[in-house]
Amino acid sequence: MIFVLSGAGLSAESGLGTFRDEGGLWTQYDLSEVATPEGYAKNPTKLLDFYNARRANAAHAKPNVAHQALARLEAEAGAFLVTQNVDVLLDRAGAKSVLHMHGRLDRVLCNKCGARWDAPEVMDPFDHCGQCGAQAVRPDVVWFGEMPHGLDEIEDALSSAEMFVAVGTSGTVYPAAGFVEAAHANGIPTLELNLEPSGGRFDDGRYGPATETVPAWVD
Numbered sequence: 001m002i003f004v005l006s007g008a009g010l011s012a013e014s015g016l017g018t019f020r021d022e023g024g025l026w027t028q029y030d031l032s033e034v035a036t037p038e039g040y041a042k043n044p045t046k047l048l049d050f051y052n053a054r055r056a057n058a059a060h061a062k063p064n065v066a067h068q069a070l071a072r073l074e075a076e077a078g079a080f081l082v083t084q085n086v087d088v089l090l091d092r093a094g095a096k097s098v099l100h101m102h103g104r105l106d107r108v109l110c111n112k113c114g115a116r117w118d119a120p121e122v123m124d125p126f127d128h129c130g131q132c133g134a135q136a137v138r139p140d141v142v143w144f145g146e147m148p149h150g151l152d153e154i155e156d157a158l159s160s161a162e163m164f165v166a167v168g169t170s171g172t173v174y175p176a177a178g179f180v181e182a183a184h185a186n187g188i189p190t191l192e193l194n195l196e197p198s199g200g201r202f203d204d205g206r207y208g209p210a211t212e213t214v215p216a217w218v219d
């Protein structure tokens with residue numbers, strides 16, 4: 001099985017901003033204010049404004065040919081798709097079993113009872129949990145200092161994978177940034193498809209826009 005890890009570069013050509021490129025989200029926003037539990041506690045309105053705008057952008061965005069190619073790779077070759085992206089564009093391209101390790105923008109989580117449900121178009125700091133009633137509702141995304149989802153499943157998949165491929169990620173955020181080293185430790189080939197070399201230790205790389213490199217590699 002081929003293990004594919006994707007990041008923001010996969011969705012860049014669908015019109016969604018990356019984080020660390022020139023003009024990226026972390027050059028416009030202070031990540032401690034919009035991507036940490038402490039930021040949410042301090043100013044929930046500011047953080048929800050950030051996610052409400054990104055949810056609207058993602059809803060209006062269309063999956064691109066790179067998302068579609070990865071969905072085909074899942075269907076035809078049983079690839080295991082892990083994404084750091086919260087935009088759900090791989091799912092909307094037809095992929096069936098995407099592991100959203102940093103959560104998803106279209107879901108809401110209750111911090112008190114753990115209930116999850118579909119996000120409304122606009123979240124409000126005064127929203128209550130439909131299940132337990134607590135005013136502890138938040139976007140179902142993984143902020144700095146929080147545990148990403150599915151790490152056991154990811155470790156199992158990496159240990160049985162025949163190849164590791166990273167698509168459109170800078171490899172700066174752990175634990176995802178460490179997967180390439182885990183792949184080396186497991187003795188499998190590693191390939192990077194990115195706009196430019198990320199600096200990670202890959203055996204091979206193909207560089208250019210994801211809408212060109214990903215379909216060319218898959219097909």
Ligand code: BJW
Nearest residue numbers: 007008009018019020084144145168169170173174195210
């Ligand atoms: C294109 C393209 C095109 C552009 N085509 N390519 C010190 C050392 C080690 C770790 C830490 C440390 N200090 C703190 C930590 C931990 C911290 C961390 O890693 N910090 C680093 C910044 C140092 N990590 C965490 O806190 C994580 N949790 C954790 O560690 O829990 C404890 C734990 C313990 C033990 C085991 C396991 C865990 C949680 C991290 C949560 C990250 N959250 C965010 C926000 C999510 C919600 C949201 O979207 O708002 O996730 S931050 C942001 O970065 C987002 C992304 O998923 C993530 C990765 O970004 P990505 O996708 O790589 O985007 P970019 O912009 O960085 O790169 C884009 C790439 O695409 C570039 O390379 C471009 O060239 C390329 N590109 N256009 C192809 N058209």
